[in-house]
Amino acid sequence: MAERGEASGELQRHLQQLGEQFAARLNQELPQLADKAQLLLRACTPDEQQQHLNGLRDQLHRLAGTAGTFGFISLGERARELELQAEQCLASLQLKQQGLQSFIDNLQQLAGQQYRVEPASDDPPVLPRSGRGDRDEQCIYILEDEASVGENMRLTLSNFGYHAEHFTGVEALDAAIGRRLPDALIVDVNLQDSEQTGLTYAAGLQRRLDRPLPLLVISTQDDFATHLEAVRIGATGFFTKPVDIPQLENRLERCFAQQQGEPYRVLIIDDDRELASRYSLVLRDANMLVETTQDPADIFQRMREFNPEVVLLDVNMPGCTGPELAQIIRFNDDWLRVPIIYLSAETDIARQMNALMMAGDDFVTKPLSDNALITTVFARAQRARLLSNALSRDSLTGLLKHADIKEQVAIELERARRSGNRASVVMLDIDHFKKVNDNYGHTAGDNVIRALANLLRQRLRRIDSLGRYGGEEFLAVLPDCLPEQAQRILDEIRERFAELRFIAEGAEFTVTLSAGIACTDIDCSPGELLERADRALYAAKNGGRNQVRQAG
Numbered sequence: 371m372a373e374r375g376e377a378s379g380e381l382q383r384h385l386q387q388l389g390e391q392f393a394a395r396l397n398q399e400l401p402q403l404a405d406k407a408q409l410l411l412r413a414c415t416p417d418e419q420q421q422h423l424n425g426l427r428d429q430l431h432r433l434a435g436t437a438g439t440f441g442f443i444s445l446g447e448r449a450r451e452l453e454l455q456a457e458q459c460l461a462s463l464q465l466k467q468q469g470l471q472s473f474i475d476n477l478q479q480l481a482g483q484q485y486r487v488e489p490a491s492d493d494p495p496v497l498p499r500s501g502r503g504d505r506d507e508q509c510i511y512i513l514e515d516e517a518s519v520g521e522n523m524r525l526t527l528s529n530f531g532y533h534a535e536h537f538t539g540v541e542a543l544d545a546a547i548g549r550r551l552p553d554a555l556i557v558d559v560n561l562q563d564s565e566q567t568g569l570t571y572a573a574g575l576q577r578r579l580d581r582p583l584p585l586l587v588i589s590t591q592d593d594f595a596t597h598l599e600a601v602r603i604g605a606t607g608f609f610t611k612p613v614d615i616p617q618l619e620n621r622l623e624r625c626f627a628q629q630q631g632e633p634y635r636v637l638i639i640d641d642d643r644e645l646a647s648r649y650s651l652v653l654r655d656a657n658m659l660v661e662t663t664q665d666p667a668d669i670f671q672r673m674r675e676f677n678p679e680v681v682l683l684d685v686n687m688p689g690c691t692g693p694e695l696a697q698i699i700r701f702n703d704d705w706l707r708v709p710i711i712y713l714s715a716e717t718d719i720a721r722q723m724n725a726l727m728m729a730g731d732d733f734v735t736k737p738l739s740d741n742a743l744i745t746t747v748f749a750r751a752q753r754a755r756l757l758s759n760a761l762s763r764d765s766l767t768g769l770l771k772h773a774d775i776k777e778q779v780a781i782e783l784e785r786a787r788r789s790g791n792r793a794s795v796v797m798l799d800i801d802h803f804k805k806v807n808d809n810y811g812h813t814a815g816d817n818v819i820r821a822l823a824n825l826l827r828q829r830l831r832r833i834d835s836l837g838r839y840g841g842e843e844f845l846a847v848l849p850d851c852l853p854e855q856a857q858r859i860l861d862e863i864r865e866r867f868a869e870l871r872f873i874a875e876g877a878e879f880t881v882t883l884s885a886g887i888a889c890t891d892i893d894c895s896p897g898e899l900l901e902r903a904d905r906a907l908y909a910a911k912n913g914g915r916n917q918v919r920q921a922g
């Protein structure tokens with residue numbers, strides 16, 4: 371039913387093509403190794419021997435890292451053994467003819483054998499996937515036998531922009547699930563006319579699915595045992611009745627935040643083109659955005675333009691080593707948050723530690739399975755983004771902070787000038803917000819701010835930027851959006867917001883907002899544009915609040 375992490379047919383075809391290219395490369399590389407073994411055999415002086423051995427060791431090192439990745443597991447293992455043997459030969463000050471002879475024999479044997487792709491043995495079937503990359507309307511099913519409660523929840527969630535459906539019994543819900551799997555499920559624990567509870571139903575459903583659904587539980591009981599039962603069936607939220615729906619929506623928003631986020635951006639720097647292509651394919655199939663480069667000197671441009679969230683770095687590259695490149699990246703404070711992972715055939719722990727001491731955050735040994743690659747990159751990217759968001763986003767709402775959203779206004783104004791398309795800037799403010807705090811407390815006020823942030827996030831487009839401009843003031847930048855369109859969107863948001871019912875101190879209350887819109891059609895500076903939007907907001911407040919005004 372749910373999406374599995376199996377490689378798609380398209381990916382398999384591409385991987386096979388790359389595998390064939392690698393096999394063709396082996397057809398050239400193995401005879402080269404045999405030729406080099408001959409040269410080593412004929413070398414007369416220790417200096418000559420050392421020179422050939424160095425070259426052979428490097429080539430074997432690369433082969434040890436790449437062959438396994440392309441499925442030539444035995445070849446990779448054998449190359450690794452011979453790489454170590456080359457090291458040993460190099461390490462002995464007096465090159466012992468006997469050891470060298472055995473190395474040459476082994477090398478010729480390696481070069482003369484036929485190799486084939488062997489199936490990998492590891493890899494769990496289900497993989498983490500990066501963000502979906504779009505913002506579809508999310509489908510929420512509600513199992514609630516009290517018709518009025520369920521209907522109210524459905525309406526409020528629809529106001530937030532979800533596709534919500536309400537079911538009073540498990541049969542109707544089962545039938546709907548058969549037609550379409552929701553993105554999240556909300557269940558009431560107590561179902562009057564049913565033999566099972568909402569929790570036993572949800573437990574059975576979760577068992578039938580490949581991947582459990584995000585699940586929120588609502589209940590009249592607030593006891594420990596019910597909480598524990600909810601946790602054991604994978605619930606991510608528990609709400610006691612009467613449910614504060616904006617709070618429940620906030621939890622849904624958090625559940626979806628990860629799935630909905632932008633795909634992770636990964637930069638691969640590896641001089642082995644086929645290997646880099648393979649990593650890139652595998653990560654792209656896991657929905658990440660990947661750029662590759664063979665040239666370390668590209669780094670500044672790639673870091674600036676692609677703005678990666680993870681860098682995968684080969685250790686041995688011609689002209690510049692991985693640790694040197696990592697140090698160059700670390701010179702720039704803007705890139706401090708970007709994790710650097712070495713992907714290398716280096717198995718010597720001391721050398722790995724050395725590389726990490728210079729710069730870099732993790733060392734992954736080649737060959738590595740596709741799933742290991744995805745998991746390593748995914749975990750690092752996820753952590754990097756969390757950290758980055760914690761630093762750059764407002765902690766209450768998760769929106770851009772004042773300075774960043776202001777910068778966005780300047781960026782969009784410039785873009786609008788270049789493209790000739792108009793953008794709209796919207797300043798929003800919650801009406802009489804001081805009264806919300808005074809009457810219901812600061813926490814209730816925070817909930818209102820968070821609910822408006824979530825509503826705006828749901829209703830605006832992915833290309834729109836959204837920030838918390840001040841306490842209860844928000845700023846939205848809508849590219850390619852005429853003022854009339856902005857007016858329509860904002861009026862709809864205003865109406866939805868006014869319909870949200872908040873609960874605090876046992877009372878229910880509603881809140882309204884006012885907004886001012888300014889468009890980029892009049893030639894002005896970013897500061898003037900903001901002032902015009904602010905004046906329009908002021909006019910909306912003066913005009914009686916709960917309205918949206920255009921700048922004059």
Ligand SMILES: Nc1nc2c(ncn2[C@@H]2O[C@H](COP(=O)(O)OP(=O)(O)OP(=O)(O)O)[C@@H](O)[C@H]2O)c(=O)[nH]1
Pocket residue numbers: 766799800801802803804805807811812813814815816819840841842911915
């Ligand atoms: N709960 C909460 N309150 C905040 C936060 N930031 C600012 N406020 C409060 O928001 C209120 C803003 O009030 P005012 O600027 O007087 O305006 P208002 O009451 O919204 O009235 P109008 O804007 O004129 O409709 C102040 O009481 C601030 O303390 C916050 O993060 N959380």
